[in-house]
Amino acid sequence: MKTRKRRRLSPEERERQIVEGAIRFFAEVGFEGQTRELAKRLGITQPLLYRYFPSKESLIERVYHEVYIKRWQPHWESLIVDRRRPLQERLVTLYREYTQVIFNYEWVRIFMFAGLKGVNITERYLAIVQDKLFVPVCTEMRELAGLPSTAEVPLLPEELELAWDLHGGVYYLAIRKWIYNLPIPEDLSDHIERVVHSFIAGTPPTLRRLFAEKPLRQQHSAS
Amino acid sequence: MKTRKRRRLSPEERERQIVEGAIRFFAEVGFEGQTRELAKRLGITQPLLYRYFPSKESLIERVYHEVYIKRWQPHWESLIVDRRRPLQERLVTLYREYTQVIFNYEWVRIFMFAGLKGVNITERYLAIVQDKLFVPVCTEMRELAGLPSTAEVPLLPEELELAWDLHGGVYYLAIRKWIYNLPIPEDLSDHIERVVHSFIAGTPPTLRRLFAEKPLRQQHSAS
DNA sequence: ATTGTAATTTATCATTTGATTAAATTTGTG
DNA sequence: CACAAATTTAATCAAATGATAAATTACAAT
Numbered sequence: 001m002k003t004r005k006r007r008r009l010s011p012e013e014r015e016r017q018i019v020e021g022a023i024r025f026f027a028e029v030g031f032e033g034q035t036r037e038l039a040k041r042l043g044i045t046q047p048l049l050y051r052y053f054p055s056k057e058s059l060i061e062r063v064y065h066e067v068y069i070k071r072w073q074p075h076w077e078s079l080i081v082d083r084r085r086p087l088q089e090r091l092v093t094l095y096r097e098y099t100q101v102i103f104n105y106e107w108v109r110i111f112m113f114a115g116l117k118g119v120n121i122t123e124r125y126l127a128i129v130q131d132k133l134f135v136p137v138c139t140e141m142r143e144l145a146g147l148p149s150t151a152e153v154p155l156l157p158e159e160l161e162l163a164w165d166l167h168g169g170v171y172y173l174a175i176r177k178w179i180y181n182l183p184i185p186e187d188l189s190d191h192i193e194r195v196v197h198s199f200i201a202g203t204p205p206t207l208r209r210l211f212a213e214k215p216l217r218q219q220h221s222a223s
Numbered sequence: 224m225k226t227r228k229r230r231r232l233s234p235e236e237r238e239r240q241i242v243e244g245a246i247r248f249f250a251e252v253g254f255e256g257q258t259r260e261l262a263k264r265l266g267i268t269q270p271l272l273y274r275y276f277p278s279k280e281s282l283i284e285r286v287y288h289e290v291y292i293k294r295w296q297p298h299w300e301s302l303i304v305d306r307r308r309p310l311q312e313r314l315v316t317l318y319r320e321y322t323q324v325i326f327n328y329e330w331v332r333i334f335m336f337a338g339l340k341g342v343n344i345t346e347r348y349l350a351i352v353q354d355k356l357f358v359p360v361c362t363e364m365r366e367l368a369g370l371p372s373t374a375e376v377p378l379l380p381e382e383l384e385l386a387w388d389l390h391g392g393v394y395y396l397a398i399r400k401w402i403y404n405l406p407i408p409e410d411l412s413d414h415i416e417r418v419v420h421s422f423i424a425g426t427p428p429t430l431r432r433l434f435a436e437k438p439l440r441q442q443h444s445a446s
Numbered sequence: 447a448t449t450g451t452a453a454t455t456t457a458t459c460a461t462t463t464g465a466t467t468a469a470a471t472t473t474g475t476g
Numbered sequence: 477c478a479c480a481a482a483t484t485t486a487a488t489c490a491a492a493t494g495a496t497a498a499a500t501t502a503c504a505a506t
Binding site: 447448449450451452453454455456457458459460461462463464465466467468469470471472473474475476 | 477478479480481482483484485486487488489490491492493494495496497498499500501502503504505506
Binding site for chain 1: 484
């Protein structure tokens with residue numbers, strides 16, 4: 001057919017090219033995708049893959065690292081707690097930036113493939129999301145609702161659940177689009193604005209009701 | 224090792240046993256799961272599978288039919304529009320019954336595997352969900368909000384999006400549990416009660432605002 | 447007990463697939 | 477122009493994988 005002329009790249013460039021091709025490839029077909037097919041799409045031969053990665057599994061590990069570890073933005077964590085700005089604004093900014101990283105074909109599909117496979121990258125990643133994003137968000141919501149700080153009364157599972165719910169609503173849009181292949185609203189930014197607004201408006205009353213129901217929970221175990 | 228004595232079943236029984244085993248098996252490992260491994264788990268030999276299903280693909284088709292087509296309950300559709308009961312009660316009942324069908328390991332994981340594979344079962348199924356559940360729900364919400372009926376003013380995409388959001392929030396719990404392997408609140412029934420309550424309370428104002436923004440949309444194209 | 451049918455197993459085929467190796471080739475740079 | 481290194485070619489291995497045909501055996505009817 002075509003056989004474009006052989007191109008000689010520096011090891012760094014070639015490795016990068018393989019990793020990026022692997023991300024696209026595994027996102028499309030899953031991790032059972034064959035090394036021969038990946039090589040074909042890259043326009044290289046299969047043995048060359050093994051010059052750069054000792055095994056398919058090591059290439060997959062690299063894909064995880066590239067997509068989930070390297071793309072995490074530590075400044076998200078400080079953004080949430082920056083009380084110089086209104087909480088609504090912080091949350092809208094956070095979710096706009098966060099979705100800019102994760103709302104794409106590769107991120108969403110590889111994450112799902114990994115979850116189904118039982119690779120612990122998903123559990124580890126979501127533990128970080130909970131620790132670094134949801135917990136601070138809940139802490140700020142306490143403040144907003146005029147309730148005792150988390151230093152005084154530790155977070156309740158129900159509070160975290162509210163953050164998960166906000167997150168889940170947004171993330172389900174990505175699932176609809178890149179996994180179920182369904183249309184979603186064009187303007188994600190508007191959508192985020194709305195759901196955050198509704199979260200800010202709806203959560204404090206819920207929290208206060210929650211605290212009214214379980215008032216003495218912590219005091220008992222402390223004495 | 225053990226080799227339990229060969230057991231001879233009636234074709235109907237054996238077929239049922241294979242289908243149920245296949246549902247469990249493919250839900251766990253995905254459709255790349257091997258026929259030999261499936262046979263081993265069933266305690267039969269691999270060629271026997273091919274006596275009951277001409278190909279692996281036909282067995283998979285059967286799994287789809289068994290899990291998604293056969294488990295659909297037509298009475299859900301009439302439940303939604305039964306105006307003798309308050310809407311909140313109808314929605315809570317609907318989601319309790321619906322989750323009773325879909326909140327399980329097999330349903331959630333096979334659906335996700337199929338979605339990733341691009342099998343059109345997911346698109347077809349969700350089109351039904353939208354037509355038979357979301358559209359009627361939106362119609363009822365119009366009534367609740369004191370807005371023109373859908374006969375007078377056709378549904379807006381934004382209205383459907385609100386139903387998707389409710390659905391997505393609930394479904395994301397299932398994803399967390401059976402795909403990400405994370406803990407979720409024990410009492411799903413309570414959770415449904417809460418989110419439906421919040422939906423009933425929060426949606427009518429949103430709808431009215433939506434209608435105030437786009438008042439003449441349909442009249443223009445009609446004249 | 448015997449028998450016959452059909453359920454089930456045994457054995458096997460042809461591909462696919464991750465991985466390896468050795469030698470040949472070609473690219474780009476000094 | 478030469479040469480070191482990147483890349484391909486080609487061959488191959490062993491295990492796995494969907495599928496098939498022929499041999500075996502369970503069990504109900506007689």
